[in-house]
Amino acid sequence: MTMLDTALVYQSPKLGDVSYSTEDVIRFPQGIPGFEQLRQFLLVTREECDPFIFLAALERPEVALPLMPLAPATLAVRPSRTALAPLGEAGEDAIAYYAGRAALADGSGAARRGRRGRHRLLCASIGLNAAEIIVNLRAPIVINLDTRLGCQVILPDETLPIAAPRPA
């Protein structure tokens, strides 16, 4: 076993103890908006929260951004090649897209906005007091799983909602 394989433990107040190795670390060379100084993250899953996963900051364990994986087909606008260039070369299947800002809403206002909008979305009620899960479709988190580099891309389409019900 090399030093690189040594198991490390990330202690998160939200997610508990997470074992990881250095190869699991994902670098965001420019951080993400709101956390521009943070560079190193882990993608942490919890089976009971599936399909949601958490982008957890190694440098600030209290920072854990819930993400929902997005199928590329659900993206109304794909980030340009130029926008993804900092992530390095990758085959299409190495690029993973995630919608950030999972939040719980107790009304259907966002759902109505989504249905009226150009990007028709289905409301996904999660059965919590008729709550919806709200995600950000304007600025997906994009990760190259081969190079372990990530970024948050602000898509140029201004009709995309920053807060929308999660796509079905």
Add this chain to the structure above:
Amino acid sequence: MLVLTRRIGERLRIGADIELVVLDVRGRDVRLGVSAPSDVAIHREEIYLKIQDNNRAAALGQPGLTDALARAPRELRRRKPEPRAKDGTQCARRSAR
């Protein structure tokens, strides 16, 4: 802050490869054209600030969100569960898509 006065059609250069041009002024609105290398991100400030706020609120706030997500009906969990550690927590690797 550097403050410069420009007329319609006049330009500013920022570094070697970013150029701003004043296209039009109508009342309180100013139309600007920006030429920059394609790897330079250009956004309206208010959009960036909104995304900053959203990220901070989602990543730092929402106590109990993890538990709330965990209570979501199983039928909404369409992805196959991934191999997990004994404590139910795992660090996603290549298969996390």
